[in-house]
Amino acid sequence: MANQKMLQFVKVEREMPEKRPPDLRKQDFGEIYADYALEKAEEQSGRCSQCGVPYCQTHCPLHNNIPDWLRLTAEGRLEEAYELSQATNTFPEICGRICPQDRLCEGNCVIEQSGHGTVTIGSVEKYITDTAWEKGWVKPIQPHQELTESIGIIGAGPGGLAAADVLRRQGFQVVVYDRYDRAGGLMTYGIPGFKLEKDVVMKRINQLEQGGVDFVLNCNVGEDISFDAIRGKHDAVLIATGVYKSRDLQAPGVGAQGIVRAIDFLTASNRKSFGDDVPEFDSGELNAEGKRVVVIGGGDTAMDCVRTSVRQGATSVKCLYRRDKANMPGSQREVNNAEEEGVEFVWLSAPKGFTGETIEGVMVQKMRLGSPDATGRQAPEIIEGSDYIEDADLVVMALGFEPEDLPALWDVPELEVTRWGTIKADFQTHATAIPGVYAVGDIVRGASLVVWAIRDGREAADAIGNYINGANSIAAE
Template sequence: MQKGGRSNPGGFLIEQRRLDKQPADLRVRAFTEITLKPTADSGAAQASRCTDCGVPFCQNACPLQNNIPDWLALSADGDLREAWRVAAATSTMPEICGRICPQDRLCEGACTLQQSGWDGVTIGSVEAWIADTAFDNGWVEPIRPLAERGQSVAIVGSGPAGLAAADRLRSEGYAVTVYDRHDRAGGLLTYGIPGFKLEKRIVQRRVDRLIEGGVQFVLNTNVGVDVTMDELRSRHDAVLLAMGVYQARTLSVPGRGADDTVAALDFLIAQNRVDCGDAADASAPHAAGRDVVVVGGGDTAMDCVRTAIRQGANSVVCLYRRDRENMPGSAREVQNAEEEGVRFEWLAAPKALMSKGEAVTAVRAQRMALTEASASGRRDIAPVAGSDFDLPADLVIEALGFEPEAFAEQLDSGLGLSKWNTLQVARGGFATTLPGVFAAGDAVRGASLVVWAVRDGQDAAAEIDRYLRARTEEAAA
């Protein structure tokens, strides 16, 4: 094989091959994952493409600092059990990150082969394959602490940060209780991410492992309402706040009334509840037979457009103010959406909502142009005069990102906040302004990637462990 005029000197330069996908006309009929599992031969062949370059840029680009070259080499040699052990040493949920991380912006984008002009190793697909094989073969060991510490930790929020922290803290022998306002554990993993990217059984088996290991889940409990922070602090030796950020940003355009749009998360939660086995809520937003416009260009917007297609929308348009190259969402997800019939209107922003009577009928949009790059290198956008156009729409979904909720107001007025209204923590750590209370994940850094939440949860657990051990030593002195 040749590419760019160069010969292929080794097997590691075989063609990059991602997991095969179901044909688009079939996959849009269901909310199951669109990828097909690799065979042992194809998985090992892809893993063998790693060049063992000596400078693991892939590992450096991974928020978890996963030992990627090591488990790729082990997978290529057929030692998947040891590959799993190495992968699990740095990540509490490789099977989840392997599915939903934007690898094109992280490890795969930094792969030496990718940087050299060849197609990079498909690291994410190999990671998911290793983890699924481990679960299928019973290699995922239950949590069995060597000794019980006799101290307890409360975790508020059962999303990726909370689950990661619960895993590490329970493994160290702490009694862990996770509080969540929803009726199921998993947070964003359960109710935010659609099944075609992450089937709910994948999340549930992680939750089940924690339960089997002794972690307690207290669901349908809104901390600050159903139980106070003072009560949590009196019951437990430490508290970790890992509840994420879920307050949706809204459109501010003429014609937008209180009920004229749907928040992205409300739309996704309704479908995810059905995927979890709940009966459909007739009052929930649904796209069947409707002209749908989704405003936004992040991964949440991609989740919405692809969900709308599966619900049987008449048409689905994604309206984004910048161009394809500058959108924050995964390029892989854009490709999937286009294959499934989503139309993208790049460099276009909503200008007003058009209505007939009480019902929205269209989104009036305006073309935008990228300006010259500033000193920082970022190009701004500017409206193009006389470029208005209308998009038919009787369902408008806002996918404009999320902001922190009123953490201090609801939880405890003693919690310090940053200028972005996220929880304030000590520099380089996770301790809040309340003694014995820590915070991690999106509640601290703002809306971010699942892999960063996992990293924060694991690191926060390590800090809580040090804090509680130090308290034990002080009490014994």
């Protein structure tokens, strides 16, 4: 009987939750997708073909048990679906909203390959967990026993928080140190509300606090407390700082007023949405209202910047990217959302310099795609004599992020880094060169996805538990 609910993809079309019309959604920072109703969630889950080898699960960094929780949803067994989904994922409601499902689970769905349109895995995941919060199925963390050992976690982004959750459930005392005044890292201050409303993140942070995780905020390691002091206070330390140093562009006029970094622009906007006092926004420095905005870059951060500019009331928003649409790193879904909202993409274009002491324009070089580079992507080549000037009152640089020099900043020369400046850590245990010190997320991988940071954090938490238990058993002998 149960299987009659499944394999409906032949009869039932793929249907995403309704999207708010562009004219309406441009006026606020609310999420753009509505929620499924129960019948729709059941119907769309029932399109799953229950593959013997589920590629959706294989291509999910967390190896979420997707076919099983889709089946449970199709059968109306939502609480069991939630239990199964959160068994492998610390923050399913966040992944359901911001994972690039088109590149991961949904992009590898077998029925998609057969031309029937992928199962809407992300939307169902979001629906299951939102329902769980609503119905009170999300329980506070209650360790079976309290342990005396403590873990210090540096960084309250997805990697650090996922580890904090697992370690706290095991009974360890957990202290999270973060430089910002709110926990959440880029989930709080980097990702705009139209992709991830802030109360969704704050709810999880409250759950961790109520479960006994201690947060030390406004705390800059290396300034307010030394790395050695944190090591001295705890039995193990996890570094989960993320990468926050913006990549710079070397070009004439790059110091002009009105050229800003993506992280500053997005943080100011998100702080405004919390109701904070943000002088740089109020002065117009980090505010797109009434301006011709040019965003440089082609990743998801660039998409966040163009769509934020539209909502702030920019007169025009253009995105310059040196490759074409097919070769951009950002999510195609985000590009489509931006285009619907009136953003103009200027493909195969790169900045050569900037005009005006206060920004007046971007000198643009047109490009073409040449032969593939070492990664197989076609390398952009300059088309000589095709330069022109793109007028601009605000230029947002979204060229990606690099790691800060932690060994120097924290005065720990023994912390080994790669030639890219990321921390060297074991791929499975996430242990660094320093005993009892672990590292996860973007500070190890380079700028990556929230879902990979969650996976790293969960794995590292288990390794830290084993390390402490191993040390205890040696001490007992």
